[in-house]
Amino acid sequence: MKATVFLGGGRITSALASGLRLAKYDAPVVVYDRHPQKLRQLKKLYGVDTERDLHRAVERAKLLVIAVRPASVDALLREIGKIDCPLAAVSLAAGIPLANLRSALGPQVRWARAMPSPACRSRRGLTALVFDRSFPVAAKREVKALFAKVGTVLEIPDGKFDAFTATHSCSHGYHALATLASEARKLGLDRRTALTAAAHALADGIVAWREGSIGLETLLDEAATPGGIAAATQKAVDRAGYSRAVAAGLAAGMNRARRNAKLA
Ligand SMILES: NC(=O)c1ccc[n+]([C@@H]2O[C@H](COP(=O)([O-])OP(=O)(O)OC[C@H]3O[C@@H](n4cnc5c(N)ncnc54)[C@H](OP(=O)(O)O)[C@@H]3O)[C@@H](O)[C@H]2O)c1
Numbered sequence: 001m002k003a004t005v006f007l008g009g010g011r012i013t014s015a016l017a018s019g020l021r022l023a024k025y026d027a028p029v030v031v032y033d034r035h036p037q038k039l040r041q042l043k044k045l046y047g048v049d050t051e052r053d054l055h056r057a058v059e060r061a062k063l064l065v066i067a068v069r070p071a072s073v074d075a076l077l078r079e080i081g082k083i084d085c086p087l088a089a090v091s092l093a094a095g096i097p098l099a100n101l102r103s104a105l106g107p108q109v110r111w112a113r114a115m116p117s118p119a120c121r122s123r124r125g126l127t128a129l130v131f132d133r134s135f136p137v138a139a140k141r142e143v144k145a146l147f148a149k150v151g152t153v154l155e156i157p158d159g160k161f162d163a164f165t166a167t168h169s170c171s172h173g174y175h176a177l178a179t180l181a182s183e184a185r186k187l188g189l190d191r192r193t194a195l196t197a198a199a200h201a202l203a204d205g206i207v208a209w210r211e212g213s214i215g216l217e218t219l220l221d222e223a224a225t226p227g228g229i230a231a232a233t234q235k236a237v238d239r240a241g242y243s244r245a246v247a248a249g250l251a252a253g254m255n256r257a258r259r260n261a262k263l264a
Pocket of ligand 1: 008009010011012032034035067068069072076079093094115116117118
């Protein structure tokens with residue numbers, strides 16, 4: 001039986017395999033990677049099938065998922081060579097546009113891009129998708145269904161992928177959590193209390209906003225009484241350059257994505 005085949009068994013494949021297992025995804029999943037210990041671990045943790053030979057892995061694919069780092073994509077695609085039967089392929093590689101992938105494996109291979117977040121691990125993912133015009137309708141349904149198993153799916157234009165990638169990374173939240181908790185510890189909170197308070201500050205209100213119907217402006221007003229502690233904190237954070245810091249971070253992400261585009 002043909003499978004969903006991941007080429008690359010690293011971080012994002014591990015997150016997706018975990019989420020798919022939680023979702024009881026019943027289509028066969030095969031992972032290929034050059035590190036046998038990663039394959040053993042993926043098999044043990046998530047019950048995926050593994051493949052040590054690249055060409056055998058590709059032959060087993062109904063859907064081929066490119067899950068190596070952007071700098072490794074070109075070499076991997078060259079190693080695969082031209083494929084002479086129809087195949088749907090999805091690249092997870094950040095920054096590499098469809099135009100650079102389109103002809104890489106020959107005209108029989110149709111391409112899509114997916115940009116999942118590692119929160120797919122717990123089925124709280126968010127994945128952007130884009131399909132090349134010629135992508136078969138049935139395969140499109142399969143790709144959407146695959147990522148919908150592990151979270152929310154959005155279709156956005158290829159040209160918006162870099163901005164989405166720089167914005168949707170869970171690293172923003174983890175980074176903010178680590179920074180807020182670390183500063184709270186300097187004020188005397190123990191590690192556990194600092195992390196609990198910081199996680200509440202960052203996550204719980206946002207979950208309530210997402211699940212409720214009250215606007216962000218209203219919630220922000222409710223949480224920061226004029227003249228109060230939250231208002232003073234927010235003002236000081238803004239004065240210290242909060243927006244500038246976020247803008248600089250996103251600009252660096254966009255630049256990195258543009259450099260990735262030149263790799264394939
Ligand atoms: N991590 C995320 O949250 C995330 C989210 C969305 C999209 N992505 C995209 O997903 C891709 C993978 O990211 P990742 O974080 O999972 O990277 P990763 O942890 O480095 O995993 C990639 C794996 O592929 C292996 N590999 C590379 N080239 C290979 C080849 N020619 N043959 C066999 N194995 C090969 C790597 O081995 P080596 O270490 O020896 O190279 C590594 O084990 C990237 O393009 C990234 O932009 C990642």
